[in-house]
Amino acid sequence: MRASALCAAALALSTGAGCVGANTSVVAPDAHYPVSLSRAVRDRDGSLVPGERRKVVGTFDEKRTAWSMFYKLVRLTPKTDLSASIDRQVKAAGGDAIVNLRVGTLHCGLNVVPFLPALPLWPGCARVFVRGDIVKVLPASTAGAAKAPTLTGAETAAPKAPAPAARPAKAAEGKAPSGRWL
Amino acid sequence: MKTTLLRGLRPFAAGRAPLPSLLFLFTLAACTPEPNWVGAPRVPTPVLLGPVDRVGGHRADAGGKAVGQFGTSVDQTASYSRSETQVGTTVYVREERTASRDGTGKLSVHLLRAAEGRGDRDAHVKSLDLSSFILITASYGFSELSVGVSGEIVPAKGGAR
Numbered sequence: 001m002r003a004s005a006l007c008a009a010a011l012a013l014s015t016g017a018g019c020v021g022a023n024t025s026v027v028a029p030d031a032h033y034p035v036s037l038s039r040a041v042r043d044r045d046g047s048l049v050p051g052e053r054r055k056v057v058g059t060f061d062e063k064r065t066a067w068s069m070f071y072k073l074v075r076l077t078p079k080t081d082l083s084a085s086i087d088r089q090v091k092a093a094g095g096d097a098i099v100n101l102r103v104g105t106l107h108c109g110l111n112v113v114p115f116l117p118a119l120p121l122w123p124g125c126a127r128v129f130v131r132g133d134i135v136k137v138l139p140a141s142t143a144g145a146a147k148a149p150t151l152t153g154a155e156t157a158a159p160k161a162p163a164p165a166a167r168p169a170k171a172a173e174g175k176a177p178s179g180r181w182l
Numbered sequence: 183m184k185t186t187l188l189r190g191l192r193p194f195a196a197g198r199a200p201l202p203s204l205l206f207l208f209t210l211a212a213c214t215p216e217p218n219w220v221g222a223p224r225v226p227t228p229v230l231l232g233p234v235d236r237v238g239g240h241r242a243d244a245g246g247k248a249v250g251q252f253g254t255s256v257d258q259t260a261s262y263s264r265s266e267t268q269v270g271t272t273v274y275v276r277e278e279r280t281a282s283r284d285g286t287g288k289l290s291v292h293l294l295r296a297a298e299g300r301g302d303r304d305a306h307v308k309s310l311d312l313s314s315f316i317l318i319t320a321s322y323g324f325s326e327l328s329v330g331v332s333g334e335i336v337p338a339k340g341g342a343r
């Protein structure tokens with residue numbers, strides 16, 4: 001084993017080759033709030049919360065770093081658990097859920113240090129970025145459920161919402177809060 | 183071992199080593215301020231990470247029967263290659279750079295197909311894997327940032343269409 005590792009290192013050095021990086025799985029098994037990668041979230045009764053009842057009260061923002069060694073074969077950070085961060089940030093913002101969750105990754109500086117990635121013991125890493133909108137679900141009466149909806153028919157077909165026929169599509173588009181909803 | 187190391191360092195000293203690859207990748211890494219993002223903001227179906235599927239802490243039924251599956255990988259790759267050919271006293275140098283990036287809407291497309299845009303279904307993310315990878319050789323450099331997402335589509339109990 002030792003000999004093969006030395007041979008691999010020697011080969012890597014002699015050819016100038018090296019590979020490095022990291023991988024991790026983002027999980028939230030113990031989160032107490034719903035977290036959605038889309039704009040949609042369900043209310044307590046199982047119906048989709050219409051756009052006018054979702055009030056953005058904060059931004060979920062988390063940055064982590066994942067590590068690996070031996071050319072990514074050994075994962076030092078196999079899982080990136082966001083449960084505690086989700087609970088803490090949503091509670092601090094007074095929200096009910098996270099929507100529009102976005103997950104991103106970038107190289108970190110150690111991956112592009114000259115020559116050293118050829119060493120099997122050189123750690124590789126990946127920067128993990130997670131962002132989302134923390135929303136508060138307003139009561140139907142406060143939000144004015146009878147107003148024209150802002151989203152698609154699928155979302156506005158909640159039991160307390162008016163019939164789809166009463167909502168012109170153009171009016172709904174005009175009420176959309178931003179371009180990403182269209 | 184010592185001989186091997188010295189032999190290995192020779193190309194670096196001669197300037198033929200992976201320096202172009204390294205410079206390219208270093209520039210790429212340093213000048214890429216925006217991560218390889220993945221999200222599904224345009225999907226009308228909840229795409230849930232975690233067990234809670236409703237406001238208030240309701241947990242999804244673990245034994246719910248899946249009616250569909252989804253899975254895709256959103257990648258951002260770049261490569262650099264360099265080769266030299268000598269004909270007589272002339273040296274031809276060929277450099278090639280490539281870069282590609284999947285659109286941020288790739289996951290949305292897969293989810294819309296799998297869930298058919300229905301509001302009475304939920305998408306449960308089973309795995310959300312992030313990966314970075316760099317390969318450097320004397321004449322080739324490759325960089326990849328990848329986010330893989332897969333999961334199941336399940337009917338939402340009490341959910342409205």
